[in-house]
Amino acid sequence: MNPEQRERYQRQTVFPKIGEEGQEKLLASKAVILGVGALGSVLAEKLARSGVGYLRLVDRDYVELTNLQRQAMYTEKDAAEQLPKAIAAALHIAEINSAVITESVVTDINAGNIESLIMDMDIVLDGSDNFELRALICEVCHKHAKPWVYGGALGASGAVMNIMPGSDPCFRCITPDVPAPGSYPTCATAGVIGTITSVVASIQATEAIKILTGSADILTEYLSIDLWNNAFDSVKILKDPGCPVCGKHDYALLDAGAPEDSVTALCTPGSFQVAPSSPTDIDLDAFAERLSAIGLVMHNPYLLRFDGDGISFNLFRDGRAVIRGARDESAARTVYSEYIGL
Numbered sequence: 488m489n490p491e492q493r494e495r496y497q498r499q500t501v502f503p504k505i506g507e508e509g510q511e512k513l514l515a516s517k518a519v520i521l522g523v524g525a526l527g528s529v530l531a532e533k534l535a536r537s538g539v540g541y542l543r544l545v546d547r548d549y550v551e552l553t554n555l556q557r558q559a560m561y562t563e564k565d566a567a568e569q570l571p572k573a574i575a576a577a578l579h580i581a582e583i584n585s586a587v588i589t590e591s592v593v594t595d596i597n598a599g600n601i602e603s604l605i606m607d608m609d610i611v612l613d614g615s616d617n618f619e620l621r622a623l624i625c626e627v628c629h630k631h632a633k634p635w636v637y638g639g640a641l642g643a644s645g646a647v648m649n650i651m652p653g654s655d656p657c658f659r660c661i662t663p664d665v666p667a668p669g670s671y672p673t674c675a676t677a678g679v680i681g682t683i684t685s686v687v688a689s690i691q692a693t694e695a696i697k698i699l700t701g702s703a704d705i706l707t708e709y710l711s712i713d714l715w716n717n718a719f720d721s722v723k724i725l726k727d728p729g730c731p732v733c734g735k736h737d738y739a740l741l742d743a744g745a746p747e748d749s750v751t752a753l754c755t756p757g758s759f760q761v762a763p764s765s766p767t768d769i770d771l772d773a774f775a776e777r778l779s780a781i782g783l784v785m786h787n788p789y790l791l792r793f794d795g796d797g798i799s800f801n802l803f804r805d806g807r808a809v810i811r812g813a814r815d816e817s818a819a820r821t822v823y824s825e826y827i828g829l
């Protein structure tokens with residue numbers, strides 16, 4: 488470490504469990520954060536401050552006012568500018584710790600791109616908000632022997648679990664049946680307080696620091712937290728020999744490959760993401776010019792917002808759109824084909 492690094496990380500290196508040796512390992516580490524919302528924004532900040540050398544920030548979404556109650560790094564300015572979270576997070580990290588290399592990836596994580604997102608990383612951090620994506624993370628990390636740290640939060644409760652390569656058990660051992668989208672409560676329907684997401688993400692970040700520094704003290708149980716009742720419990724999870732992933736090495740979600748053009752119901756009721764079968768790089772200026780004839784258009788280099796004609800949507804450069812106020816999936820698809828039509 489150089490003198491500036493010694494000074495910056497002094498409080499952390501004097502902590503004997505990390506020390507200078509641990510700090511060197513953090514500086515040389517690469518982490519990917521899958522989703523930089525409530526958990527991921529805290530994870531990104533904690534890991535950047537701790538000196539993890541390279542952070543890949545992946546998120547499909549943009550900053551909105553409703554995020555600011557818990558998504559620690561973001562500001563009203565980010566929301567007003569509708570910056571993609573992966574971009575806004577990297578801009579803030581550059582101000583917090585300019586030595587950290589960040590890579591922003593504004594995309595929908597799916598079976599077609601997840602391998603390339605995790606392959607060259609030392610650790611995978613779960614900042615997602617749904618079971619389908621976690622099941623996919625579980626498969627890809629098992630296949631490529633990458634450690635990953637699961638985190639989840641809802642209401643005032645949350646949970647953390649490390650899933651280590653080669654050892655038992657995995658995320659699918661505890662969720663053998665992945666619940667269908669819409670069948671379980673989400674932060675939009677059940678609410679979530681900003682303190683639990685910070686606590687869960689701080690525990691995840693601590694586990695990441697332990698894993699990256701090779702500590703023997705990593706969490707080996709499933710930790711659950713009920714912040715409202717001040718209850719912390721951990722239970723030993725047993726490996727399920729019939730588990731599709733760690734038992735049978737069946738990577739069905741991953742093997743299914745990139746989805747065809749897809750419509751996904753988002754956390755906010757009435758909001759749907761419509762994604763083309765393969766990402767493109769569209770000319771937002773051209774779209775802005777065309778759409779401004781029929782409604783109000785605002786755009787930044789990453790996305791375009793359209794309001795008018797009783798329709799409202801955000802269009803990303805990769806061709807995805809978030810349609811708001813749609814009755815159902817088919818109505819969202821209709822808006823996409825009529826107004827965007829890629």
Ligand SMILES: [Zn+2]
Pocket residue numbers: 656657658659660661726727730731732733734
């Ligand atoms: Zn398993």
